[in-house]
Amino acid sequence: MQLKDPALLRQQAYIDGSWVNADLGATNAIRNPANGETIAHVPDMGGDETRRAIAAADAALPAWRAKTAKERAAILRKWFELIMANQEDLAQIMTLEQGKPLAEARGEVAYGASFIEWFAEEGKRVYGETIPAPQGDKRLVVIKQAVGVTAAITPWNFPIAMITRKVGPALAAGCTSVVKPAEATPLSALALAELGARAGIPRGVLNIVTTARPADVGGELTSNPTVRKLSFTGSTPVGKRLMAQCADTVKRVSLELGGNAPFIVFNDADIDAAVKGAIVSKYRNAGQTCVCANRMIVQDGIYDQFAEKLAQAVAAMKVGDGMQADVVIGPLINQAAIAKVDALVADAVGKGATAVAGGARHALGGNFYAPTVLTNVTADMAVAQEEIFGPVAPLFRFKTDEEAVALANNTRYGLAAYFYSRDIGRVWRVAEQLEFGMVGINEGAISNEVAPFGGVKESGIGREGSHHGIEEYLTIKYLCMGGI
Numbered sequence: 001m002q003l004k005d006p007a008l009l010r011q012q013a014y015i016d017g018s019w020v021n022a023d024l025g026a027t028n029a030i031r032n033p034a035n036g037e038t039i040a041h042v043p044d045m046g047g048d049e050t051r052r053a054i055a056a057a058d059a060a061l062p063a064w065r066a067k068t069a070k071e072r073a074a075i076l077r078k079w080f081e082l083i084m085a086n087q088e089d090l091a092q093i094m095t096l097e098q099g100k101p102l103a104e105a106r107g108e109v110a111y112g113a114s115f116i117e118w119f120a121e122e123g124k125r126v127y128g129e130t131i132p133a134p135q136g137d138k139r140l141v142v143i144k145q146a147v148g149v150t151a152a153i154t155p156w157n158f159p160i161a162m163i164t165r166k167v168g169p170a171l172a173a174g175c176t177s178v179v180k181p182a183e184a185t186p187l188s189a190l191a192l193a194e195l196g197a198r199a200g201i202p203r204g205v206l207n208i209v210t211t212a213r214p215a216d217v218g219g220e221l222t223s224n225p226t227v228r229k230l231s232f233t234g235s236t237p238v239g240k241r242l243m244a245q246c247a248d249t250v251k252r253v254s255l256e257l258g259g260n261a262p263f264i265v266f267n268d269a270d271i272d273a274a275v276k277g278a279i280v281s282k283y284r285n286a287g288q289t290c291v292c293a294n295r296m297i298v299q300d301g302i303y304d305q306f307a308e309k310l311a312q313a314v315a316a317m318k319v320g321d322g323m324q325a326d327v328v329i330g331p332l333i334n335q336a337a338i339a340k341v342d343a344l345v346a347d348a349v350g351k352g353a354t355a356v357a358g359g360a361r362h363a364l365g366g367n368f369y370a371p372t373v374l375t376n377v378t379a380d381m382a383v384a385q386e387e388i389f390g391p392v393a394p395l396f397r398f399k400t401d402e403e404a405v406a407l408a409n410n411t412r413y414g415l416a417a418y419f420y421s422r423d424i425g426r427v428w429r430v431a432e433q434l435e436f437g438m439v440g441i442n443e444g445a446i447s448n449e450v451a452p453f454g455g456v457k458e459s460g461i462g463r464e465g466s467h468h469g470i471e472e473y474l475t476i477k478y479l480c481m482g483g484i
C-alpha cells in the first residue's frame with residue numbers, strides 16, 4: 001500500500017477520540033479479495049468495548065447538539081474537504097480491502113463525501129412550525145430536535161458511502177454516532193474517523209467499533225437503551241433480525257436492505273442506450289450493489305438484438321485486480337460469494353438457460369467470476385427470485401406491457417427498478433405501476449446525494465440522502481403555550 005499519508009491506515013478502533021485495541025487484544029485480519037494477502041489487522045471487539053463507545057457518544061451528545069447547526073456545518077464542511085483532499089489514499093485503501101477497481105473507488109470516495117457536504121447544509125435548514133391555536137390564549141409551536149445517540153451498521157460493498165449516508169445527517173442534526181463497519185472492510189471507516197478528528201469532530205461524537213463478531217457488537221447496539229436509533233444497511237435477513245432486536249427499547253429504525261431490480265427494455269427503446277444503461281446498472285462493483293439490475297426483462301421484438309449487443313460488450317470487459325488501471329471487473333468479496341453466483345448460474349443453465357457470455361468462474365481463479373449474460377431465462381430459475389450480487393445478467397423475454405410489469409413486480413423486494421421506452425404514455429403508466437422505491441427511466445445510474453434513496457416491501461424502511469434523509473435523525477416536539 002503506497003499511501004501519501006500513511007497515518008490514514010489505522011489498525012485500531014476509534015472510541016471516545018482515542019485509537020484503542022480490543023480489551024483482550026484479539027484482532028481480525030483484513031485480506032485483499034484480489035489475492036488473499038493480509039493488508040492489516042484491526043481489533044476484534046465485543047459488548048464491553050461497544051458499551052464504552054455508546055457511553056462516549058452519550059457523554060458527547062449535550063455539547064454537540066448544543067452547537068448551532070452552522071457550527072456543526074463548519075466542521076462537517078472541513079471533513080468533506082479533507083476527504084476529497086485525500087481521495088487517492090482513501091480509494092487505494094478501499095480497493096485493497098473491498099476489491100472494486102480504483103476508478104470506481106475514487107468515485108465512491110467522492111459520492112460518500114457528497115453526503116457530508118450535502119447534510120452540512122441540510123442541517124441549517126431544519127425548520128419548525130407555528131400552528132394557529134384554536135383558543136385565543138394559546139400559542140402552538142413545533143420544533144425539531146436531535147434523536148440522540150445513534151448506531152450505524154454498514155455493509156462491505158460501499159465501505160465509505162454507506163457510512164457517510166448515515167453519519168452525515170446524524171451529525172448535522174446534532175446526534176452522535178457509534179458505527180460498526182463490515183468485518184471485511186473496516187479500514188475505510190477508520191480512515192474516515194481519522195479525517196473527522198482532523199476536521200474537529202469532538203471526541204465521542206463519532207466512534208468506530210471493529211469486530212469479527214457482529215452479533216456481539218450488534219446485540220449491544222440494538223439492546224442498549226441509550227441508543228435511540230439504529231440505521232442499518234445490509235441484507236434483508238439481517239435487517240429483519242436487527243429490527244426485532246430494537247423492539248425491546250423501541251428504537252427508531254432505518255433499513256436499507258436487499259434488492260432484486262428489474263431492468264425492462266421495451267421494443268421502442270433506444271437499444272444502444274439500453275445496453276449502456278444495463279452495463280452501468282449490472283456490472284458496477286462486479287454486480288455487488290443493492291441497486292444492480294438483477295433481471296433483464298426484454299420485449300420480444302428486440303430481444304435477440306439486445307442480447308447480442310450486451311454479450312459483445314460484456315465479453316470485452318477486463319477482469320482482474322482493481323489496482324490495475326484497465327480493469328473494470330474486480331474480484332467478488334469472498335469465496336462464499338463466488339460459490340453463490342456459480343450455483344445460481346449452474347441452476348439456470350441446468351434448467352435451460354444459455355450463457356452467451358461468461359458463465360463460469362474466471363480463469364484467474366480465486367474470487368474472480370467471468371462477467372456473464374444468460375439468455376432463455378425463465379421464472380422457475382433461482383435467479384428470478386434471488387439477489388445475485390455478482391456480474392451475471394439473466395435475460396427474460398416478454399410480449400405485452402402488462403406481462404412486463406407483472407414480471408417486474410413479482411418479488412418480495414422493492415428497492416430499484418429500471419426501464420427503457422420512448423413512449424411518454426408508457427413511461428408514465430409503467431413508472432406508476434412499478435412497486436419500487438426508485439425507478440430509473442432510460443437511465444441506469446440513479447444514485448446521488450440529493451434524491452431520496454430507499455425501498456419498499458422487504459427492501460427497507462426510510463430514506464437516505466435528499467432533504468428527507470435528515471428527518472430520520474430528528475424528533476418532532478410540540479410546544480403548547482397557555483395563558484397568553
Ligand SMILES: NC(=O)c1ccc[n+]([C@@H]2O[C@H](COP(=O)([O-])OP(=O)(O)OC[C@H]3O[C@@H](n4cnc5c(N)ncnc54)[C@H](O)[C@@H]3O)[C@@H](O)[C@H]2O)c1
Binds near residue numbers: 157162
Ligand atoms: N439498500 C441499500 O442501500 C444497500 C446498500 C448496500 C448493500 N445492501 C445489501 O446488503 C447485502 C450485502 O451486504 P452484506 O453482505 O454486508 O450484508 P450483511 O447483512 O451480511 O451485513 C451487513 C452488516 O451487518 C452486519 N451483521 C451481520 N449479521 C449481524 C448481526 N447478527 N448483528 C449485527 N450486525 C450484523 C455485518 O457485519 C455488516 O456490518 C445485500 O443484500 C445488499 O443488497 C443494501
Ligand SMILES: O=C[C@H](O)CS(=O)(=O)O
Binds near residue numbers: 158288289290447
Ligand atoms: O449497494 C448499495 C448502494 O446504496 C449502491 S449506490 O452506490 O448507493 O447506488
